[in-house]
Amino acid sequence: MAKSLGHFSSLVSFTKTQLSRQCARLFFRTSVRRTVMRAVPSILSPKARDFSLPNPSWGDEMMRLYNHYNQQGGVDPEGGGEQGGRWTRLPSYNRSLKYAIGGVYLSKIIQSKARLFTRNIQQAGAAFEYVVFYTNDKQRCVCVLQAGHLLEGPPGHVHGGAIATMIDTVTGSHASLLCAPVMTANLNVNYRSPIPLGSTVLIESTLGEQEGRKMFVSCKISSSDGSKLHTEATALFVSVGVSHLLRG
Numbered sequence: 001m002a003k004s005l006g007h008f009s010s011l012v013s014f015t016k017t018q019l020s021r022q023c024a025r026l027f028f029r030t031s032v033r034r035t036v037m038r039a040v041p042s043i044l045s046p047k048a049r050d051f052s053l054p055n056p057s058w059g060d061e062m063m064r065l066y067n068h069y070n071q072q073g074g075v076d077p078e079g080g081g082e083q084g085g086r087w088t089r090l091p092s093y094n095r096s097l098k099y100a101i102g103g104v105y106l107s108k109i110i111q112s113k114a115r116l117f118t119r120n121i122q123q124a125g126a127a128f129e130y131v132v133f134y135t136n137d138k139q140r141c142v143c144v145l146q147a148g149h150l151l152e153g154p155p156g157h158v159h160g161g162a163i164a165t166m167i168d169t170v171t172g173s174h175a176s177l178l179c180a181p182v183m184t185a186n187l188n189v190n191y192r193s194p195i196p197l198g199s200t201v202l203i204e205s206t207l208g209e210q211e212g213r214k215m216f217v218s219c220k221i222s223s224s225d226g227s228k229l230h231t232e233a234t235a236l237f238v239s240v241g242v243s244h245l246l247r248g
């Protein structure tokens with residue numbers, strides 16, 4: 001009896017081991033397949049969503065400014081003239097496509113669920129709705145931002161961290177246009193007047209000095225008609241090698 005119970009328990013434990021191995025294999029195969037099936041189209045598909053294009057959540061002021069800057073040959077409202085006075089829209093995706101296509105990051109990105117912080121809210125209009133334009137000489141960028149209801153800090157106004165995030169994003173995108181990849185080494189923010197939740201504002205980024213790997217950028221946020229200054233900032237970006245990003 002004891003012997004047959006011993007056989008039975010060995011059989012159970014053998015079966016359990018086999019089953020758990022099979023389960024592990026099946027789980028591994030299924031989860032890898034799921035991950036690959038979900039990730040590959042969004043990384044490799046030529047139809048990755050460009051978040052810088054209008055969507056139905058964009059209000060009248062957002063659309064007016066988008067059309068203003070997006071017009072072919074639209075001119076700099078501050079009179080930049082021919083040189084650097086025309087604006088080009090910067091496409092915006094929620095993944096680091098550039099490096100994924102290069103291959104170096106492919107496996108790392110497929111296995112992660114990484115998404116760009118400012119582009120990961122599913123509900124259109126709820127958080128950061130923005131589009132960045134840059135001048136031909138890449139000395140200036142302007143971002144039109146519509147700040148959604150999930151960005152609240154003080155009641156009825158935008159959170160200071162969300163403001164800093166947008167400054168980092170715009171100045172970082174600006175610096176990346178000139179020398180990618182870059183990392184923010186320093187960011188100084190002066191909050192001058194609160195930004196009403198739901199409002200549309202302009203974030204302007206201007207390239208300052210460049211010293212070797214260092215790029216100094218200044219930035220200001222103002223109301224869409226330019227009458228009110230909300231925020232001023234300066235940032236330092238340092239260009240890094242891809243290996244710096246892989247260090248973890």
Ligand SMILES: CCCCCCCCCCCC(=O)SCCNC(=O)CCNC(=O)[C@H](O)C(C)(C)COP(=O)(O)OP(=O)(O)OC[C@H]1O[C@@H](n2cnc3c(N)ncnc32)[C@H](O)[C@@H]1OP(=O)(O)O
Nearest residue numbers: 168169172173176177182183184185186212214236238240
């Ligand atoms: C299209 C794409 C869309 C992309 C759209 C998305 C854009 C979003 C952009 C977001 C960007 C981020 O948030 S990045 C995430 C936040 N940042 C980080 O986590 C960075 C963490 N820090 C680091 O990794 C490192 O400290 C670095 C990379 C900043 C610098 O390290 P390093 O490469 O070893 O260089 P290092 O020799 O230390 O410094 C180089 C030079 O910079 C100076 N330096 C370094 N740090 C500082 C500092 N805080 N303040 C002053 N100066 C500094 C040094 O004195 C030196 O000057 P000299 O002696 O040469 O004169």
